[in-house]
Amino acid sequence: xxxxxxxxxxxxxxxxxxxxxxxxxxxxxxxxxxxxxxxxxxxxxxxxxxxxxxxxxxxxxxxxxxxxxxxxxxxxxxxxxxxxxxxxxxxxxxxxxxxxxxxxxxxxxx
Amino acid sequence: xxxxxxxxxxxxxxxxxxxxxxxxxxxxxxxxxxxxxxxxxxxxxxxxxxxxxxxxxxxxxxxxxxxxxxxxxxxxxxxxxxxxxxxxxxxxxxxxxxxxxxxxxxxxxxxxx
Numbered sequence: 001x002x003x004x005x006x007x008x009x010x011x012x013x014x015x016x017x018x019x020x021x022x023x024x025x026x027x028x029x030x031x032x033x034x035x036x037x038x039x040x041x042x043x044x045x046x047x048x049x050x051x052x053x054x055x056x057x058x059x060x061x062x063x064x065x066x067x068x069x070x071x072x073x074x075x076x077x078x079x080x081x082x083x084x085x086x087x088x089x090x091x092x093x094x095x096x097x098x099x100x101x102x103x104x105x106x107x108x109x110x
Numbered sequence: 111x112x113x114x115x116x117x118x119x120x121x122x123x124x125x126x127x128x129x130x131x132x133x134x135x136x137x138x139x140x141x142x143x144x145x146x147x148x149x150x151x152x153x154x155x156x157x158x159x160x161x162x163x164x165x166x167x168x169x170x171x172x173x174x175x176x177x178x179x180x181x182x183x184x185x186x187x188x189x190x191x192x193x194x195x196x197x198x199x200x201x202x203x204x205x206x207x208x209x210x211x212x213x214x215x216x217x218x219x220x221x222x223x
Binding site: 004031033035041042043044045048056058088090092094097098099100101102103104106 | 144146151153154155156199203205210211212213216
C-alpha cells in the first residue's frame with residue numbers, strides 16, 4: 001500500500017538559511033498535517049490543510065509557512081532558521097480520522 | 111500544559127509479559143484516541159484507536175481499555191516480544207477541530223529476551 005512520502009529525508013542548513021520540506025500524501029487522502037518532534041519529545045502539531053485550504057494552526061513560528069497544492073502535496077517553508085529548529089518534521093495524511101505518518105525529514109541547523 | 115498525560119516514562123518487561131501504558135486527559139471534547147508506535151528515527155505508526163463510546167478494543171496482541179468517566183485509557187500489549195521495543199505514544203483529537211493530534215509524552219518500552 002502507498003504511504004506518505006517526504007523529501008528530503010535529511011537536510012543540513014546553516015543558521016538564517018531557508019529550508020523547504022515536501023510531503024506527498026497517500027493517494028485520495030484530503031487532509032495533510034505537519035508535526036515537529038524534538039529529541040526525546042512528543043510530536044507537536046504545526047499546521048494542517050483540508051482540500052488545499054488551511055484548516056488549523058498550532059504553535060508554528062511566523063518564520064514558517066506552508067501550503068497545499070492542487071495535486072494535494074504540501075510544502076513547509078522555513079526561513080531564518082535557528083538552532084532550535086533542529087528536529088524531525090513529520091507529515092501525516094488522512095481521509096477521515098486515522099492519520100498516517102511519513103518517515104520524516106531530519107533537519108539539522110548548524 | 112500537557113493536555114494528555116502518559117505514564118510511565120519508561121517500562122522494562124520480560125519477553126512474554128504484559129506491557130501496560132496509561133494515559134489521562136482533561137478535555138471531554140476529545141472523541142478519538144489512537145496509539146502510535148515509533149522506532150528511533152522513524153515516523154509514528156498507527157497501532158490501534160478507540161472512540162469514547164467503546165470501553166475496550168482488541169487487535170491481535172494489542173488492547174485499548176477506555177474509561178470515559180475517569181478520562182483515562184490504556185494500552186495493553188500481551189505476550190510482549192523484543193521486537194515490540196519502541197516508544198509508544200497515546201494521543202487524542204477532536205473531530206470538529208480539524209483532527210490535530212495531541213500526544214502524550216511517550217513511553218519507552220524495552221522488552222528483555
